[in-house]
Every structure is written in structure tokens, then in C-alpha cells.
Amino acid sequence: MTTVPVSAAKDVVAPGRGGVGDSVLRPDGTLKVTGEFAYASDLWIDGMLFGVTLRSPHARARIRSIDVGPALAVPGVEAVLTHEDVPGRKVYGLEHADQPVLAIGEVRHQGEPIALVAADHPETARHAAEQIRVGWEVLEPITDARAVIADPDSLRVQDRGGIARHQPVRVGDMVAARARAEVVVSGDFSVGIQDQAFLGPESGLAVPGEDGGIDLFVATQWLHNDLRQIAPCLGLPDEKVRMTLAGVGGAFGGREDLSMQIHAGMLALRTGRPVKIVYNRYESFFGHVHRHPALMRYEYGATRDGRILYADAEIVLDGGAYTSSTLAVVANAASLGLGPYEIPNIEIDAYGVYTNNPPCGAMRGFGAVQACFAYESMMDRLGEACGVGPVEIRRINAVGQGSKLATGQVIDSPAPLADMLTRLEAMPLPAPPDTADLRNLPGGVSQTTHGEGVARGVGYGVGIKNICFSEGFDDYSTARVRLEVVGGEATAVVHTAAAEVGQGLVTLQAQIARTELGVDRVVIQPADNGVGDAGSSSASRQSYMTGGAVKAACEAVRADVLALARERLGGTYEDLSLIGGKVVSASAGALAEIADVLGDRVVEQTREYHHRPTVAMDPVTGQGDTHVQLALCVHRAVVDVDVELGLVKVVELAAVQDVGKIMNRLSLEGQIHGGSAQGLGLALMEEIVVQDGLVRNPSFTDYLIPTILDMPPMRLDILESPDPAAPYGLRGAGEPPTLSSTPAIVAAVRDATGRALTRVPIRPEHICR
Amino acid sequence: MDFLRPTSWEEALAAKAERPEALPIQGGTDVMVELNFGVHRPAALLDLGPVRELATWEPLPDGSVRVGAGVPYARLIAELGDRMPGLAQAARTVGSPQIRNRGTVGGNLGAASPAGDAHPPLLAAGAAYEVESAAQGVRSIPATEFYLGVKRNALRPDELIRAFRLPPVAGPQYFSKIGTRNAMVIAVCSFSIALFPSERRVGTGLGSAAPTPLRAYAAEEFLADAADWDGDLDEAVAGRFGELVGAAASPIDDVRGTAEYRRHALGVMARRTLAWAWNDHRKGALECA
Incomplete structure (x- = not known):
């Protein structure tokens, strides 16, 4: 068991008493407004080192040489790593593993990570990173997307080539339709590059575990998919990478791809010490898609x-x-x-x-x-x-x-x-x-x-x-819900791996639990991979998917509680529900307190929720x-x-x-x-x-x-x-x-x-x- | 990096004499940003925050006002809006409320960025800057002689900016600034005008229009001569004034805007601010009559 960092996420008692449909306040709302909420950049653990990333100044260049000697010589530096030090697979990615953890012989965009430094102070690490000598052969960048489509074979940025996907849509008879058209309009349109511009920069803390594994505290959108990319690169089995969501300062898609996760893990495994990486605003613009x-x-x-x-x-x-x-x-x-x-x-x-x-x-x-x-x-x-x-x-x-x-x-x-x-x-x-x-x-x-x-x-x-x-993706979600008596009051405890990125899922989970279980008191546990996959906080899907999973788990818990109630009440009630902390019969009214039915028993259920299949x-x-x-x-x-x-x-x-x-x-x-x-x-x-x-x-x-x-x-x-x-x-x-x-x-x-x-x-x- | 913290003006001058490479910092709204982005790594910072003399202002017997370099923008707006309307308008456009609570004219002058919001109204109103060193004492630099190049000013290495002085308000003043959002924005370009009706003279100041903040002398001279100071503003005269202001600029294409747009916008702002100022001037003249 590792020491838990200061500012790591804790159980949260959901405020208010509202169920589904009520405008319940966020549990983290006041903390965020008053500046007390612990974001990932606030993570701290004694003895931690600070990691810094050396990035490419060029859009396209060959790396002739990397000399890390001058950086290693800086007092306070504990490690300087390049692609040669990646313990496992050297590439990762959401759809294809085509992105190097650290550049291998070539950089393909400005800001591509080349080397990592860990030191006892962030300024020392930054200074040391500047001492790394890279021998460059700068190449003409390929920047015209239409030119790539015209000549994808010669304008190849990487092994996969020039075109990542060409998706046609063909419906009907265009020739006949053109002949019938009385009015024709056309236009050329373009959209510039927008940034997610989340306010909390990429940040996280990697703590090496006694079992040779690692505890990662990170601000992300999808813990389990991070894990699927991180573990192979760190050369660790999945169960040795324990992921906990740290306070997320906005995401908007920009945290779906990994940023500092593998890097901090590499530095922590190498040094045997906790390593924190926090990007500054400038680096953040290069740290995410x-x-x-x-x-x-x-x-x-x-x-x-x-x-x-x-x-x-x-x-x-x-x-x-x-x-x-x-x-x-x-x-x-x-x-x-x-x-x-x-x-x-x-x-x-x-x-x-x-x-x-x-x-x-x-x-x-x-x-x-x-x-x-x-x-x-x-x-x-x-x-x-x-x-x-x-x-x-x-x-x-x-x-x-x-x-x-x-x-x-x-x-x-x-x-x-x-x-x-x-x-x-x-x-x-x-x-x-x-x-x-x-x-x-x-x-x-x-x-x-x-x-x-x-x-x-x-x-x-x-x-x-x-x-x-x-397109055929089974992005299911998992929820674990427990009902128990705490301090005399029936309390629902909800545990998922779903990332609260500011959208309010943490509020909604409690609302659903209250509605389904008829209790006021709901505790939301930190999101981590101690429970099954919840899918990504993206595609507007978490109310649907994790909301659906919490609802399903609550329904299973409710069935168990009602079975206990029937046992205790001796009757053969078929019209029971849980309302206002009580077991209620539609015909006979309130029959018992939920807390009394539970006693010291703990009812817990875990459910996966799947949406309908697609192709x-x-x-x-x-x-x-x-x-x-x-x-x-x-x-x-x-x-x-x-x-x-x-x-x-x-x-x-x-x-x-x-x-x-x-x-x-x-x-x-x-x-x-x-x-x-x-x-x-x-x-x-x-x-x-x-x-x-x-x-x-x-x-x-x-x-x-x-x-x-x-x-x-x-x-x-x-x-x-x-x-x-x-x-x-x-x-x-x-x-x-x-x-x-x-x-x-x-x-x-x-x-x-x-x-x-x-x-x-x-x-x-x-x-x- | 050393952090020097003098508690009086004399100590500050002594520290600057001893460490001329020390970078003065007041509100930190510019210096800290550049430090965070790694633009500068000065050997020492000279924190002027504790130097209380810098955060005061006083009216002088001749009607002019002397303002300490450390008076933040928020106080310029609250306390000096009537004595320096052009500068107060510019101050309202600086950053956010938090930045206006911290940022100072002294910082703007020290950085000498062509985009600094304070420069155009100071130029237009005929400001002078009081600078001082332990060795050579005080000297006054007219605003027109202060800006030497991009982010370069006439300060000597051992000098610090003590205050700025503005003559009494002689007529209407306006400040106008282009940004691509409606608040918290660095000037794409900016323009300030000050009328001196009793002298039949106009002052101008242009920001983000050239390597340094500058006055449009040809436009000023043209207007002084061509305008009917006792009558309404002739539209053709206002138009020509705008053109001459645009022509005074030597702007660049950059990420914030094109040179062509800047020249155009300066002309429009010059024409509009002149019309507002002239309107006030005529109203004032009629009320007096």
C-alpha cells in the first residue's frame, strides 16, 4: 500500500436531497468557486521529484544525436530518459499505436516529446532539459492537407502514409438528380484549429509501489483506456497500474489522448520515487490534440x-x-x-x-x-x-x-x-x-x-x-452501488471509474441513487480502476451510459433490499418500493425504515450497462x-x-x-x-x-x-x-x-x-x- | 535569481545602482508573465512593491499632476478620471479587474511595449516621465523622447522610473483600442487624441502601430491648421485627419492582425475619436457662451 498523496480525491457526500429532475448543486461547486478544490496540479507527496519534458522546436526533423550528459551533470537531477529507456512498447495511441512515447530518430510535429528529466526542483529539471543537446537535420514540413490527398504516397508523414481514413458516402443517383436540379449552389468553407483551452493544465503524479507497480493520479477523461495504453509501454501487467482520477480542470476532448501519464510512470519506475509532472500554459498548447x-x-x-x-x-x-x-x-x-x-x-x-x-x-x-x-x-x-x-x-x-x-x-x-x-x-x-x-x-x-x-x-x-x-463500439459503463447504514442513516455509496471533468456526472450519480433507492444520503467514491470500465467522458455519453449503469446497479440493490424487507415483514407484498428512507407498499403504505431492514447488512451490486449495438x-x-x-x-x-x-x-x-x-x-x-x-x-x-x-x-x-x-x-x-x-x-x-x-x-x-x-x-x- | 526588496525610494535607487542588471517589478502583470514563459531569466528582480512613495499622486501648483509610477490602473480610474480622462479610458481597457488592481503605468513604461495601453494617451496629452538614479539624480524625459525601439526606452541602467507628469486637462481626450474580443485583450492597435482648444492644437498617440508608440505629427499639424476651431468639424477634414494618422503608422503583419487592417483601423479610430472630441469641444464652447 502506497502513501496517498495530499490532495488526492476522497469520498464526497453529495449535497442536497434532490433526485432525478431536481436542480441539485454540485458537490465540488463551492470548493471550485472559493479556490479550495484540489486539481491535479495541486497533487503533492513528500519526497516527490518533478518531471519535465524536452520537446521538439521543429515541425519535422531527423534526430541525428541526443546527448543527455550535460543534463545528467546538473546537481539535483535524478534521471534523464529517452526512447531507449521506455520499458515496454515504445508507441501508443487511441486508435492505432503509432505515437512514440518519446521520439525515435525523428520528430513529426512541433512539441513532440524527445526526452524526460526528473529533478528535485521543477526549475532544476527545466534548466537541465535545456542542457540536453540534440543534433538536428531539419526537414521541410508537410502541411498542405489537400496536397497529401492528391499525392498520399510521396507525402508520407509516417509509416501509415498520407491518408488516415477516406470515408465515402454514396446514396441514390447523382446524375439523374443533377439533371433535375433547378437551383445549384456551391461553396468552399474552412475551419481553423480550435483548442479545448481547458484551464487546468495537464498534470499528474506517479508513485512507485512496493510490488513494482505504480499508482497514477491523473486528470483524464477515461481511466481504463489510459491504462490500456500505459501498462504495455511501462512493461507492467494491467493490475500493477492503479489509476485514480485527480481533480480535472476541464477536458472537452483534450484529455482523451495521453499526455504525461507514461512519462511520469517511466521516471517514477526509474528513480523509485514519486514524480509529478505539471505542464505550464505554453507547454499545454503542445501537450494535447x-x-x-x-x-x-x-x-x-x-x-x-x-x-x-x-x-x-x-x-x-x-x-x-x-x-x-x-x-x-x-x-x-x-x-x-x-x-x-x-x-x-x-x-x-x-x-x-x-x-x-x-x-x-x-x-x-x-x-x-x-x-x-x-x-x-x-x-x-x-x-x-x-x-x-x-x-x-x-x-x-x-x-x-x-x-x-x-x-x-x-x-x-x-x-x-x-x-x-x-x-x-x-x-x-x-x-x-x-x-x-x-x-x-x-x-x-x-x-x-x-x-x-x-x-x-x-x-x-x-x-x-x-x-x-x-461504428460498432461497445463503450459500456460499470457501476458499483452499496447500501448500508452509517450513523443510523441508510447511505448509498456509488463507485464508478467515470471521469468527472466538470460536466456534473458526480451530481447526477447521486440524484439517480436517491431516486432509485429512496435515500437522502449518498456518498460518491473517487473514480479509479478498482471498479470496472466506465468508458470515456466524451461523446455526450456519461449521463446515458454511467447514468444507466448506476440506475441498473441501484435497481439490483433495491431488489435485494426489497427481498430482505419481505423476509422481515413476513407478508407477500408485491407492490413494494423505496421512498423517503422507507419501504413503502402501494396498498398498505409505509411498512419499515430502510435502515431497520438493513440492520448491519451491506447490500452491494455491480452492473454493466451496454447501449444498443451499432455497425x-x-x-x-x-x-x-x-x-x-x-x-x-x-x-x-x-x-x-x-x-x-x-x-x-x-x-x-x-x-x-x-x-x-x-x-x-x-x-x-x-x-x-x-x-x-x-x-x-x-x-x-x-x-x-x-x-x-x-x-x-x-x-x-x-x-x-x-x-x-x-x-x-x-x-x-x-x-x-x-x-x-x-x-x-x-x-x-x-x-x-x-x-x-x-x-x-x-x-x-x-x-x-x-x-x-x-x-x-x-x-x-x-x-x- | 536574487530577489531584492527595498523598502524606500533611496534604498531602491541604491539597489539599482549596485545591481543595474536587476529587473524592476511592480505589479508583476508583465514581468511575471515573461518569467513564466521563460522569455527572461534576469539575474535579479527588484521588487518596488514596498516603496510606498511610488503609490501616491499629487496635484502641482501649476495645475499639472504628478503620479507615482506604482499607482495601479484601478486607482487611476477611480481617483484621476477627471484629471486625465484619456489615460483613465485606456486604464479601463487594461486586462481584467485583477490586472488593473496590480498593473501600473510604471510597468508599462519599463516594458516599453508598443502595445502598452498607457502610452498613446500619455503621448497625446503631453506627458513627461520623471526618472532618477542615485548617482545623477532626477531627470525629466518628455514622452516623445522616451521610446527608442521595440521594448527599449531611454532609461539608463542605473535609473528607475519615479513618476509621470501630465499637464492640466485643456480639452476633450479620448482613447480607443482595437481588440478581437470585447475585453481583456492586447491592443491590435490603439489611438488617443487630446484637444488643446485654447492653443488650437491637437495631440495624438498611436499604439501597436510601429516599433514604438508614436505621435502622428503630420495629422496634428494638418488638423491644427485646417479645422475651424470655432465651428463644426468638417467631414472632409476629419477624413483627411484619419488618413494622415493611418499614414503615420508603420505597422506589421502578425498573429494579432495585418498591417493593412491596422492602418485602416487607426484611420477609423482617429476620425471617430476626433468627432467625439470635437463634439465635446463645441458643446463646451457653446455652454460657455
Whole structure:
């Protein structure tokens, strides 16, 4: 048993008494607001060393030599490691193990890890890392994704080649459809690289165990999948790698890939001492994957009255040097590439390619975001060409329950898109700006206008997102629930490996336990791999999957408790339930306290929850029932634009989202606000700017995320059309608002300015040129 | 890295004389960022926080104001908004409330970044900077002679910035700054104007427009001559003023914006701020009459 570090996660008593449907407060909310919450960067254990990573300054280069001698000579340095010191497998990865733990003879992107240093002080480690001498042969980076598609054999960034995945979608008869089209619109669109910009940098602590294994305390999204990648690289069996979730300061997909986990483990195993690694903000920009940038070409043909006959689309996603989750991102872009519209004839080619640009992978919206900007821009173009308004053109082509997606998959649960659009359009519009307060105007207190040059615009956006993992993935979740008497009170203890990344699952687990077990007191145990896999905190899936697992485990516990009750009560009650701490008969009323029924017995059950099976997209036609569940969100944006200076103030965002079931309105509204803000960031400011494969703005000084003065008040209309296949009828809610807010804002800026605006984020010079 | 902590101005000057390589730090909003990013690794930091004299200001007999280099932006806004409106407007755009509680004009002058928000209003209003060394005492440097190059100023190695002085407010002043979000942003470019109606003169200051903050002299001279100081602002005159301000800039393309956009935006800001200032000036003249 190792010593537990200071600030490691502990059991949490869930606050409040609310069950499913109540706006219960987060157990960690007050701690986070007052600055007392222990994030992974706060981890501390006596005698620990500090690890630092030496990274590549080049986008593409051969490593001729590495001399670690000068670093080892620095007093206080305990270890300097390179790829030669990786104890097990030298590569890892989410979909393909193609990413070196430490560079082997070559670097393929700026910031690629080359060597590790452990020292008794972080400054010493940093100083020592700078002493490592690397002999470079700098190569011309491959940075043009379209060029790679044209010539994938010669433009090879790594052994797997130039194209990670090409996913076509072929539906209907394009030739006949083209012949029938009365209106044809087309466009080229592009999306820059967005970053997750979580505030808690990558951080963790590795503690060597007496059994030769290791205890890892890390901020991640998926403990078990980390483990599956870490253990082989450390040359350890799975059971010797004990994973505990440390406080996560935001994730948004950026913690699906490993960062410092194997590195800290290597240093700890080598030195026999605990090793902590914390990235600083600069390093964090190189320490995780970003959202894939996209180049997209679209053409739609339609009847004169706006009914779409065909869609022809090419979507190119640049994944950088390693596979990460590019394969699944491509599948989303292809299967959801035309949005929630009925289109009978389809030709889509979605590509994910390897380049020497920054590595890209998972980010909230995951491939569906990029395509959404293009297809929604196309809907506005089509509406304009047909003389049909933006809401009407969408309603004309909207899917509903029973419609087919591009993949041929039939939407078999409610999808009331036309109704959602009608509700959105009916919402009142905000008043004209009060120019007496600069904060209401574009530019804010920077005072670029007192109202001169300001024009208002309104725009709409629609998005569709798959919930849970797709394409045959069985991303099940496991929950262990225990019911026992603590201090005279029946207490439910919930244990899962699901990562709380800020989304509120920790709150929801307690709500479900209260509802299912009729108790007030719920204790949530730290997430670790002492319990089965919970899958990833991504794809908007944890309420569905871990919520489903907790519900199933609670139902099993409840059955046991009711059996005990029947035993004790002697009757043959068939109508028992657990309500308000009591065993209650529907016919005879309250019969006993749960605490009395339990006595000193402990009832514990573990359950796995699996969603319905799906299949991979057909490699030629793209057809198949690939998605578990689909979720819709629609946005209306109202903006004021300083057309002379190109500055934008988003005045209001209104959204209608169908969530199936509101599990916790407070938490849900937070998700919709946050997702919309992230979409606003992509529309107007958030971009990792890259030149020749090198990042030009790796800081929060120049990578701008929206502030409270950029994010407007929101008007929300949340619908509850239950999905019969999902627990409580719920629908994943975290990602959909991230999709539709971006095109809505861009459409509003177009409305105000008359500019085409085919790229996000919009820059001032795109508007006022 | 040594950390020097003088508790009085004399001690600070002595420390700087002894360790001219020591980097002065006041609010730390710039110095600490650069340290954290590894831009600098100075041999010593000279913490001016405990030097209380730096955090005071006083009106002088001639109506001008002398402000200690360590007065934070939040206090400039709260206490000096009427005596230096242009600078107070600029101060409102600096970072977040936390940064405005810590950051100082002294820090802006020490860093001498062309993007520093305080420089344009100080240039436009005709500020002078009081610097001092143990060996040679006090000297006053006009703002126009202070900025020598990108992040280079006229300070000698043993000198520290003591205060800045601004003449009495003679007319309307405005500050305007472009950023790609609506708060907490470094200037893509910025512009400040100060009217001196009794002298029939205008002052300007441009930020993030060239290697150093600068004045647009040709624009100032043009406006002084071409404007009807007793009448309304002629739109053509305002337009030409904007063009001349744009022409005074020698901006660059960088990650924050293009040179072309900066030149354009400076012209627009110049035209707009002039119109606001002229409006105030005419209103004031009419009210007096």
C-alpha cells in the first residue's frame, strides 16, 4: 500500500436531497468557486521529484544525436530518459499505436516529446532539459492537407502514409438528380484549429509501489483506456497500474489522448520515487490534440421551391502526424456531414490526413462541428438562391422521426426539428443596443464606437450530434452501488471509474441513487480502476451510459433490499418500493425504515450497462446503422457588427434543444451555455494560428477565448421528447449546442455585413475589407 | 535569481545602482508573465512593491499632476478620471479587474511595449516621465523622447522610473483600442487624441502601430491648421485627419492582425475619436457662451 498523496480525491457526500429532475448543486461547486478544490496540479507527496519534458522546436526533423550528459551533470537531477529507456512498447495511441512515447530518430510535429528529466526542483529539471543537446537535420514540413490527398504516397508523414481514413458516402443517383436540379449552389468553407483551452493544465503524479507497480493520479477523461495504453509501454501487467482520477480542470476532448501519464510512470519506475509532472500554459498548447482544421467543398442542387435534390461534399480534416481519434472524427464528419436534412442523393468524401501540422483529435463536437459550419452556410445560400427565408429553408428539408440520415440509418426516436425551428423563430428579439453603456457595443470599453458603423444581424444554425461511441463500439459503463447504514442513516455509496471533468456526472450519480433507492444520503467514491470500465467522458455519453449503469446497479440493490424487507415483514407484498428512507407498499403504505431492514447488512451490486449495438460505415457506400442516439440543437444569434472595423458584439443567443429528459436543469443549462460559448469562440476568435507547421500563438494572450463581455445572455427552450431506448428517456446534451451556435453567429454577421464569410474564426479584416 | 526588496525610494535607487542588471517589478502583470514563459531569466528582480512613495499622486501648483509610477490602473480610474480622462479610458481597457488592481503605468513604461495601453494617451496629452538614479539624480524625459525601439526606452541602467507628469486637462481626450474580443485583450492597435482648444492644437498617440508608440505629427499639424476651431468639424477634414494618422503608422503583419487592417483601423479610430472630441469641444464652447 502506497502513501496517498495530499490532495488526492476522497469520498464526497453529495449535497442536497434532490433526485432525478431536481436542480441539485454540485458537490465540488463551492470548493471550485472559493479556490479550495484540489486539481491535479495541486497533487503533492513528500519526497516527490518533478518531471519535465524536452520537446521538439521543429515541425519535422531527423534526430541525428541526443546527448543527455550535460543534463545528467546538473546537481539535483535524478534521471534523464529517452526512447531507449521506455520499458515496454515504445508507441501508443487511441486508435492505432503509432505515437512514440518519446521520439525515435525523428520528430513529426512541433512539441513532440524527445526526452524526460526528473529533478528535485521543477526549475532544476527545466534548466537541465535545456542542457540536453540534440543534433538536428531539419526537414521541410508537410502541411498542405489537400496536397497529401492528391499525392498520399510521396507525402508520407509516417509509416501509415498520407491518408488516415477516406470515408465515402454514396446514396441514390447523382446524375439523374443533377439533371433535375433547378437551383445549384456551391461553396468552399474552412475551419481553423480550435483548442479545448481547458484551464487546468495537464498534470499528474506517479508513485512507485512496493510490488513494482505504480499508482497514477491523473486528470483524464477515461481511466481504463489510459491504462490500456500505459501498462504495455511501462512493461507492467494491467493490475500493477492503479489509476485514480485527480481533480480535472476541464477536458472537452483534450484529455482523451495521453499526455504525461507514461512519462511520469517511466521516471517514477526509474528513480523509485514519486514524480509529478505539471505542464505550464505554453507547454499545454503542445501537450494535447486540438480540433481538426477543415477544408470543405459543397454543392447542393434543389428544386426552385427549396427542396434539396442532391448534395456533393468533400471534407478534408487535418489530423497532424499521428492517428489519435482521426478515424472516428472522419466517420462523424461523413455520416453527419449534411446535417439533419432529408437529402435523397448524396456523394460525400470525407478524409482524415497526416501532416506535420499540430496533432488533432477529440474536441467537443468531434467532426460534426466542422461539417455543421459548412452545411449550415449552404442552407443559407440555398435559401437565398430560392428566395426562401433561413428558417423556412431548414424547415422544408428538416428530418423528423422516421427520416433517414446520410448513412441510411432511420431516426427511430423523436427528432422534432421543424417544431424546434418554429419555436426558435417565435422567441422575441432583443431590443436595439443601449449605446449609453460601451459594454453593449462592439469593442466594449475599448471604445471603438459610440454607435457609428454598427449594424444588426440575425442568423440561424442547426446541428445534429451522435451520442455515445459509434461504428460498432461497445463503450459500456460499470457501476458499483452499496447500501448500508452509517450513523443510523441508510447511505448509498456509488463507485464508478467515470471521469468527472466538470460536466456534473458526480451530481447526477447521486440524484439517480436517491431516486432509485429512496435515500437522502449518498456518498460518491473517487473514480479509479478498482471498479470496472466506465468508458470515456466524451461523446455526450456519461449521463446515458454511467447514468444507466448506476440506475441498473441501484435497481439490483433495491431488489435485494426489497427481498430482505419481505423476509422481515413476513407478508407477500408485491407492490413494494423505496421512498423517503422507507419501504413503502402501494396498498398498505409505509411498512419499515430502510435502515431497520438493513440492520448491519451491506447490500452491494455491480452492473454493466451496454447501449444498443451499432455497425461500422460501409467502406464504399457509407451506409449502416452506425449511431446509438442523435441529438438536435438549434440556435438563433443576434449580433451587432461594427462594419467599418470588423468587430462583433453577440447581443443574444437563443437555443432550442431536445434533451429527452431534464435530469438537472441547472447543470443542463450550464452545459448549453458553455457549449454555445465554445461555439461562439470558434465563430469569432478561437484559433491556433499555424505557419509552416509552427504554432504562432501558444498562450492565452493570443489564443483568445470568450469573456463574460463576449458571451451574451441566452434564451433557452428545452424540450423533453423521451428516447425510449435511453435511461429515463434522456438524450446526451453536452455537445449539440457547440455545433449550432457557430453557424448561427456567422450567419448573423453575414446578415449584418453582406460579406460571404466562408471561414471561421472570422477576423476583423474579413469583415471590413 | 536574487530577489531584492527595498523598502524606500533611496534604498531602491541604491539597489539599482549596485545591481543595474536587476529587473524592476511592480505589479508583476508583465514581468511575471515573461518569467513564466521563460522569455527572461534576469539575474535579479527588484521588487518596488514596498516603496510606498511610488503609490501616491499629487496635484502641482501649476495645475499639472504628478503620479507615482506604482499607482495601479484601478486607482487611476477611480481617483484621476477627471484629471486625465484619456489615460483613465485606456486604464479601463487594461486586462481584467485583477490586472488593473496590480498593473501600473510604471510597468508599462519599463516594458516599453508598443502595445502598452498607457502610452498613446500619455503621448497625446503631453506627458513627461520623471526618472532618477542615485548617482545623477532626477531627470525629466518628455514622452516623445522616451521610446527608442521595440521594448527599449531611454532609461539608463542605473535609473528607475519615479513618476509621470501630465499637464492640466485643456480639452476633450479620448482613447480607443482595437481588440478581437470585447475585453481583456492586447491592443491590435490603439489611438488617443487630446484637444488643446485654447492653443488650437491637437495631440495624438498611436499604439501597436510601429516599433514604438508614436505621435502622428503630420495629422496634428494638418488638423491644427485646417479645422475651424470655432465651428463644426468638417467631414472632409476629419477624413483627411484619419488618413494622415493611418499614414503615420508603420505597422506589421502578425498573429494579432495585418498591417493593412491596422492602418485602416487607426484611420477609423482617429476620425471617430476626433468627432467625439470635437463634439465635446463645441458643446463646451457653446455652454460657455
